[in-house]
């Protein structure tokens with residue numbers, strides 16, 4: 001079984017892939033299933049709108065027509081399901097096409113928790129990814145947050161945020177890219193290579209990470225293997241071996257695989273099947 005359960009299309013603010021093209025790639029690469037897990041990060045700071053427009057290519061190439069009308073990292077769920085049904089109609093006999101959403105979780109925000117719970121109850125997505133993308137309202141994708149806190153401290157706070165989120169959000173299917181944040185650590189802030197620094201994250205945050213893992217294991221929520229990391233400067237899938245070994249040691253068995261593709265040609269990257 002080869003399933004890529006973490007794929008974005010242009011319904012996600014930072015992707016310009018067409019759903020139909022991504023399904024065609026998935027079929028070509030022999031996948032049995034694909035899930036379109038579009039971003040929803042409620043209350044994402046709007047100051048990054050122009051950066052994100054540029055990231056979608058020259059002159060907003062293939063930018064979603066709703067881009068300027070919506071808060072960043074949200075999408076029109078009705079339109080999304082319409083497109084999903086259309087593409088299922090074309091290719092449904094050749095591959096399982098699953099619905100999904102990637103929820104940007106935020107701690108201590110009962111309003112966001114309620115909103116997400118309502119969306120998940122209403123739309124019954126096949127895959128609900130729980131992600132932490134922000135650290136104390138700042139996006140560690142950009143270097144500013146790192147220089148403010150320093151690397152070890154930012155990562156420590158990242159996991160403290162994640163633990164609070166995991167306690168509150170009991171309805172996601174799989175905890176996405178548990179250590180992806182390390183990818184963005186600026187070289188100037190570490191005295192080793194990003195690869196080595198990545199390996200040490202569990203050791204420096206073992207208490208908090210153990211608590212996170214124990215909660216999802218107890219509830220039967222899965223841990224995601226996000227293959228995207230293998231193609232970045234940390235040169236390894238998420239999670240690191242140390243976190244995955246600990247997950248197994250604690251009794252974790254549920255794992256989902258996802259490429260986190262934001263371009264059609266990346267669908268299925270690193271997904272070898274189980």
Ligand SMILES: [Zn+2]
Nearest residue numbers: 102131176177
């Ligand atoms: Zn994510």
Ligand SMILES: [Zn+2]
Nearest residue numbers: 006008102260
């Ligand atoms: Zn993603």
